[in-house]
Amino acid sequence: MEKLKIAGGYPLKGSVKISGAKNSVVALIPATILADSPVTIEGIPNISDVQMLGGLLEEIGGNVVLNDKEMTIDPTNMISMPLPNGKVKKLRASYYLMGAMLGRFKKAVIGLPGGCHLGPRPIDQHIKGFEALGAQVTNEQGAIYLRANELRGARIYLDVVSVGATINIMLAAVRAKGRTIIENAAKEPEIIDVATLLSSMGAKIKGAGTDVIRIDGVEHLRGCRHSIIPDRIEAGTYIIIAAATGEQVLVDNVIPLHLESLIAKLREMGVSIETSNDQVLISSSNNLKAVDLKTLVYPGFPTDLQQPFTSLLTRAQGTSIVTDTIYGARFKHIDELRRMNANVKVEGGSSIISGPARLQGARVRASDLRAGASLVVAGLIANGITEITGLEHIDRGYSHLEDKLSGLGATIWREKMTEEEIEQLQNL
Numbered sequence: 537m538e539k540l541k542i543a544g545g546y547p548l549k550g551s552v553k554i555s556g557a558k559n560s561v562v563a564l565i566p567a568t569i570l571a572d573s574p575v576t577i578e579g580i581p582n583i584s585d586v587q588m589l590g591g592l593l594e595e596i597g598g599n600v601v602l603n604d605k606e607m608t609i610d611p612t613n614m615i616s617m618p619l620p621n622g623k624v625k626k627l628r629a630s631y632y633l634m635g636a637m638l639g640r641f642k643k644a645v646i647g648l649p650g651g652c653h654l655g656p657r658p659i660d661q662h663i664k665g666f667e668a669l670g671a672q673v674t675n676e677q678g679a680i681y682l683r684a685n686e687l688r689g690a691r692i693y694l695d696v697v698s699v700g701a702t703i704n705i706m707l708a709a710v711r712a713k714g715r716t717i718i719e720n721a722a723k724e725p726e727i728i729d730v731a732t733l734l735s736s737m738g739a740k741i742k743g744a745g746t747d748v749i750r751i752d753g754v755e756h757l758r759g760c761r762h763s764i765i766p767d768r769i770e771a772g773t774y775i776i777i778a779a780a781t782g783e784q785v786l787v788d789n790v791i792p793l794h795l796e797s798l799i800a801k802l803r804e805m806g807v808s809i810e811t812s813n814d815q816v817l818i819s820s821s822n823n824l825k826a827v828d829l830k831t832l833v834y835p836g837f838p839t840d841l842q843q844p845f846t847s848l849l850t851r852a853q854g855t856s857i858v859t860d861t862i863y864g865a866r867f868k869h870i871d872e873l874r875r876m877n878a879n880v881k882v883e884g885g886s887s888i889i890s891g892p893a894r895l896q897g898a899r900v901r902a903s904d905l906r907a908g909a910s911l912v913v914a915g916l917i918a919n920g921i922t923e924i925t926g927l928e929h930i931d932r933g934y935s936h937l938e939d940k941l942s943g944l945g946a947t948i949w950r951e952k953m954t955e956e957e958i959e960q961l962q963n964l
Contacts, residue, residue, distance in 0.1 A: 537958050540924040540938075542915035543947035544897060548778065550944045551786035554771045555581035555935040556605070556764035559840075560729040562629035563703045564764065565589040567730060568609040569598075569636040570711060571737050573759035576608045581767065581935040584928070588627050592619060596637075611640075618645035620679040631659055631700060634682060635707030638671055644682045648675075661698045665705035668692045669712050689714030689753055697722050697833045702749070703730050710739040712753040721749045724834040725794050729765045736760040768794040769840045770934060771816070773909050775799075776841065777941075778818035779807045780848045781916045785944060787816045797837040801829055801845070805852060826854030826891065831862050843869050843910035849889040850878045851917060859886040869907035872900040876914050876922070894919065901961070902926035905933045912937070916946060925953070925961055 556579035566589065568575040580586055580602065590600045590607065596617045599610040616637055624630040624647040637644035663673045663680075668691075671684040689712050694701055702722040707730075709716035721727070723745055731744030737760050740752040771790040778785035779802050792799065792811040799809055799816070804827050808819040826849065831839040839862035849856040850873065860866050864885045873880055875898045879890040897920030902908030908930035915922030924930075927950075930937065941948050953961070 537925075537953045537961075538927055538950045539953050539957070540912070540927055540930070541949055541951060542897075542912065542922045542924070544895075544916050544918040544920065544922060546781070546945065546947065547783045548781050548785060548916070548941075548944040548946055549783040551788055552774050552940045552944060554766045554774070554787060554789045555579070557581075557726055557729065557767040557769075558583055558585065558933045559699075559724070559767075559769065560726040560764050561586060562589060562627075563632050563726065563730045564733055564762065565593065565607070565609065566632035566636040567707055567733055569593070569611050569614060569633070570640050570707065570734075570757045571611050571759045572756055573612065574608055574610040575737070575759045576606060576761045577733075577764060578606050578761065579764040580605050580607045583933055583935050584931045585627060585629065585933070589629070592624065592630065592633065595619065614640075616641035616643050618679070620645060620647045631662060632704055632707060634662065634666070634680060635704035638666060638682045638684065639687070639708045639711045642684045642687065645679055646682075647679045659700070661694050661696060661701035662704045664695075665692050665701060665718075666708060669705070669708055669716065671708075687712035687753075689716040689751070691717045692719065694718065694720040699724050699727065702727055706730065706734065706741065706749065706751060709751045710734050710741070710753060710757065711755070714753060716751040716753070718749040718751070719747065721747050722833065723747060725765055725768060725791070733760070733762045736762055766790050769838060771795060772798050772838065772841045773844050773913070773934070774940070775802070775809075775816055775818055776844045776848050777913055777916060779805070779820055779824075780851060780913055782818055782820050782944070784817065784819050787818065789814060790816055792816055797835060798841055798845075801827055801837065824848075824852040824892075826852040826856040826889075828857045828859075830859040833862070839863055839866060840906050842866060843906040844913045846870075846880070846887055846889060847873065847910045847913035847917065850880065850891050850893045850895060850914070852889075852891045854891065856889045856891070857886050858889065861885070866904075866906070868903040869910040872907070872911055873914055875900055876918055878914070896920055897922040899923045899925075902929045905929045909934065916941070
């Protein structure tokens with residue numbers, strides 16, 4: 537096991553290039569199951585979720601080749617082999633295997649998904665969609681069994697806006713007979729990205745990116761080549777880092793339209809931001825103002841940026857209130873920020889941050905992916921050395937983190953943990 541160490545308090549400058557979208561690739565890779573010939577995905581980020589999904593496709597007979605930032609998947613010899621546990625348990629996005637395998641094989645056995653612990657994240661809307669398409673769904677010994685004689689298009693209204701359910705139903709519906717209409721669909725850019733891949737494979741999809749998606753099922757899908765959109769959450773994290781510690785930082789390979797809510801909040805705080813077609817230039821300020829924010833479904837403020845943004849707010853003058861309406865339990869980073877001398881507390885579904893605070897380096901632990909990003913932001917702000925454990929969470933979503941930050945002038949490195957440190961961590 538390793539720990540990440542950051543010597544904070546130094547200004548950053550330069551440019552950083554954003555990788556392909558993590559929240560796209562975890563759906564794009566399972567989507568290749570639906571094809572009858574090889575699919576190549578360009579812009580693959582170097583994250584552990586990609587490695588795990590590639591391994592899962594190999595388990596069911598796929599031929600997976602990963603070269604640098606390009607992955608080619610040949611699904612020709614895939615079979616509907618049960619995947620009850622193992623890697624599935626470590627990966628929230630493994631639930632996309634349900635829709636893809638159901639769409640191709642009309643059956644699947646998938647273990648209940650794992651991933652970050654962010655409170656209740658039920659898959660009832662996924663199951664509702666599968667059943668509407670004609671599948672029988674049962675929970676047997678901790679695994680979801682899906683069976684269908686055939687899939688038929690249906691009108692499906694999602695009771696809550698869900699990115700995962702929207703994509704999963706799309707995956708099952710593209711090879712169903714007839715038309716499927718998904719109402720109250722999620723609108724995230726990643727959904728458009730998945731629809732673009734499926735359309736390149738021969739699917740007939742209209743309305744992706746709106747709240748009504750129409751899908752006319754087809755019998756076969758072919759292989760294709762697809763390029764992933766830039767990761768708006770990674771981009772947002774580096775924009776926040778630049779606002780917190782940067783002199784002037786250029787964030788490259790980004791779609792500013794995907795980050796309008798973040799950019800608006802930063803400008804409200806007093807951060808200078810200039811945007812172009814695929815770049816964002818950030819110039820920080822020593823006089824940041826407190827702001828309130830509430831996470832909402834897209835195009836509202838992303839829940840995935842709430843935690844790193846909280847670390848930035850420790851630098852702002854006044855009291856800020858951050859409310860997460862998506863994941864009410866997404867505040868496990870708060871206790872760790874308090875270890876670093878942040879004046880912050882949780883009340884209900886909100887965190888209250890009073891600033892500015894002089895953060896101090898400390899030993900802290902990432903409890904989930906975006907909490908880890910929050911601690912990296914805090915470590916770059918803080919005086920002294922910050923040690924972060926729980927790197928398996930950070931590695932799920934940030935490609936070449938140390939290299940990119942070092943390129944901006946950060947002092948950041950990894951060290952092997954001692955046996956004593958590992959034992960202490962396991963006893964927490």
